[in-house]
Amino acid sequence: MPTTPATAANSSSNGTADAIMLELVDESGTTIGTAEKLAAHQAPGQLHRAFSVFLFDEQGRLLLQRRALGKYHSPGVWSNTCCGHPYPGEAPFAASARRTYEELGVSPSLLAAAGTVRYNHPDPVSGLVEQEFNHLFVGMVQEHLRPDEEEVGETAFVTAGELAERHAAAPFSAWFMTVLDAARPAIRELTGPSAGW
Secondary structure, eight states: OOOOHHHHHTSOSSSOOOOOEEEEEOTTSOEEEEEEHHHHHSTTOOOEEEEEEEEEOTTSOEEEEEEOTTOSSSTTOEEOSEEEOOOTTOOHHHHHHHHHHHHHSOOOEEEEEEEEEEEEEEOTTTOOEEEEEEEEEEEEOOSOOOOOTTTEEEEEEEOHHHHHHHHHHSOBOTTHHHHHHHHHHHHHHHHOGGGOO
16 A cells, blocks of 8 residues: 555554554544544544445445454444554555455455444444544445455445344444444445435
């Protein structure tokens, strides 16, 4: 992936893990500061910038991922294709493409903005809180997946009907339905009416 000023500033050159910083925002999405990632998610949570990606195959099936069991936040639950946080100063579009590549080993095709949504979702298991101003993106996946096992436990392509069955039977991230519902108009535009989204 290309290096930008934001990614370079947030990459460790000596192999040590630096603190991950997030952009804090106000209710309109204007940047007002930064906070360390874990601190921003501790109750009651600090409103910060995030992104959610929904990628589809050529049959109109949504790519889901089950978050790896080793993740500190919402481990082992199913969620949308990719989600995360831009580095301070990094454009959400660039962050979404970067993180999709890091987690799944693919570069999205036809990636397009699908609006924003603001939510407050506590995680009942960890006690962490998602206070997010979330930028939504939809696109296609046309490459073979190469998931990073430290990030992704499992992947699945599902139709709209299969998603409803899976959602009723398995745990999903607290934010999943909020971001999916907010992205539906753009998803329908991308996949067409026959896909049922």
